[in-house]
Amino acid sequence: MAASVHHPNITILHLLAVVLSIFSSRLHASEPYLTLDYYASTCPSVVEIVRKEMECAVLSDPRNAAFILRLHFHDCFVQGCDGSVLLDDTIDLKGEKTAAANKNSLEGFRLIDRIKNKLESECPGIVSCADILTIAARDAVILVGGPFWDVPLGRKDSRTAGYELASVNMPTADEGVLSIISKFLYQGLTVTDMVALSGAHTIGMARCENFRGRIYGDFAFTSGKTPSSETYLSNLKSTCPAFGSGNNISAMDYVTPNLFDNSFYQILVKGEGLLNSDQEVYSSVFGIQTKELVNRYAQDSLAFFRQFSDSMVKMGNIMNADSFFNGEVRKNCRFVNT
Ligand code: HEM
Numbered sequence: 001m002a003a004s005v006h007h008p009n010i011t012i013l014h015l016l017a018v019v020l021s022i023f024s025s026r027l028h029a030s031e032p033y034l035t036l037d038y039y040a041s042t043c044p045s046v047v048e049i050v051r052k053e054m055e056c057a058v059l060s061d062p063r064n065a066a067f068i069l070r071l072h073f074h075d076c077f078v079q080g081c082d083g084s085v086l087l088d089d090t091i092d093l094k095g096e097k098t099a100a101a102n103k104n105s106l107e108g109f110r111l112i113d114r115i116k117n118k119l120e121s122e123c124p125g126i127v128s129c130a131d132i133l134t135i136a137a138r139d140a141v142i143l144v145g146g147p148f149w150d151v152p153l154g155r156k157d158s159r160t161a162g163y164e165l166a167s168v169n170m171p172t173a174d175e176g177v178l179s180i181i182s183k184f185l186y187q188g189l190t191v192t193d194m195v196a197l198s199g200a201h202t203i204g205m206a207r208c209e210n211f212r213g214r215i216y217g218d219f220a221f222t223s224g225k226t227p228s229s230e231t232y233l234s235n236l237k238s239t240c241p242a243f244g245s246g247n248n249i250s251a252m253d254y255v256t257p258n259l260f261d262n263s264f265y266q267i268l269v270k271g272e273g274l275l276n277s278d279q280e281v282y283s284s285v286f287g288i289q290t291k292e293l294v295n296r297y298a299q300d301s302l303a304f305f306r307q308f309s310d311s312m313v314k315m316g317n318i319m320n321a322d323s324f325f326n327g328e329v330r331k332n333c334r335f336v337n338t
Pocket of ligand 1: 194277
């Protein structure tokens, strides 16, 4: 029965996304603006320099991998992958860092600064911050056990940021699956991309304020109240009481929090997802296709790795025509060049 509800909704959303993308000025993934050998003659050591810094950072704290992966996602969903998320507030510019989806939540900026400094001393003025973030996100995934993919390069950094757009474009923890799908379609990404990219939650932590609704809401229902899920839920409640302690954190993948694997999907199949938005992908009556994908990735980590790699390249290729044609290579990732 639910299928008849599901498909028309997706079709309408899809049409909406196509119409929106016709009117928007984004360049799409398939267009060859980026190339694998973009820095081959101007900064041949770029990939090695980023990898070394990422190795050091992730070795000292695996959470750095999660910070950088998320930062790249939040960059790409707001005006395309153009380093806009890295900009600080100034008198002339309101950055994205204080937007609701990012405030007190995004980290990793200092690590990007460190990589940028290294690159500026090796090949000054050559490598964009947007490219640094894209390579660093790929390395982050490998360093915690995930798949490798080649990163197309040649992005430009924006001279603007999208404070308001950050609130409109970024999905939130309490959002329903159809609304989240529409935000991915708008970016030129599919339902499959959405489910595979959500697998990023196999690493990293969420703050209590983002999962309180879930653990005092339908967690007990979706998890079927098994003894182990009840223990997990009571631990979550002690980390995240009904009131206050909004910044206390818990891993989204409690099985292997620092390992990039498919256990995140296995957790969803058990009904124990930490965020409402994640569990919705499996449990929503509107999520027939998404549920099938979660089941597939829960059983087949290779299928997940393959799709995650492809979807990361697609996400990394989201571009804004304005940044591309009027962009620059920032000297400092936090500020537009003067
Ligand atoms: C599908 C829609 C998504 C929603 C609703 C969502 C929402 C969230 C929320 C609420 C958090 C916790 C933030 C906090 O409490 O401070 C989080 C963390 C995270 N997200 Fe997502 N996310 C989504 C997709 C993605 C994607 C596509 C990626 C990357 C490809 C990603 C990577 C991460 C990572 C790595 C963390 C952990 C960060 C840390 O440890 O600080 N997320 N996400």
